[in-house]
Amino acid sequence: MSLKEQLRSESSADRALEAIFDLTHAERQTYKAILEVDGPVTVAEIATEMKCASTSAYRYVDTLERKGLFRQVNENYEDTGRSAYxxxxxxxxxDRMEQEIEEMFEKCSTSIEECRAAFEAQANPP
Known part of the structure; x- marks a missing residue:
């Protein structure tokens, strides 16, 4: 489903998270679940909370951190040697969503102008 179709099909915050940040359903669910936790969590705790393999939890954390939805707060959480998020x-x-949309708009505007120039050049050869 395209971004446009996703945004038109359901305008909820959940679908917007998926569409704008290109998240999977599981990644969105992970963000929502950890948002409700009071304090930092380890990847092992995320795996337990999400009922998934630790490799999946690491992927979710990596994606969510890269997209700006998670942040690492401790590299040796409670002397376990594990990172906490x-x-x-x-x-x-x-705010990140707004920045992403503005960047998409700029890219689209640039592409449109490039297409417009190319079409005009084809329609009016020298």
Whole structure:
């Protein structure tokens, strides 16, 4: 389903997260679940919470951190040698969504102008 179709099919915040950040359903569910946790969590705790393999939890954390929805807060959480993460606030994520949309708009505008110039050049050869 294209971004346009996703945004038109359901305008909820959940679908917007998936569409704008290109998240899977599981990644979105992970963000929502950890957002409700009070304090940092390890990947092992995420795997337990999400009822998934630790390799899947690592992938979710990697994606969510790269997209700006999670952040690492401790590299040696409670002397376990494990990293701990927190979900960024909905307000922070909303700001990131706005930035992503603005960047997409700029890219689309540039592409449209390039196409327009190419079409005009084809229609009016020298």
């Amino acid at each position: 927190v979900a960024n606030s909905p307000e922070f994520v909303a």
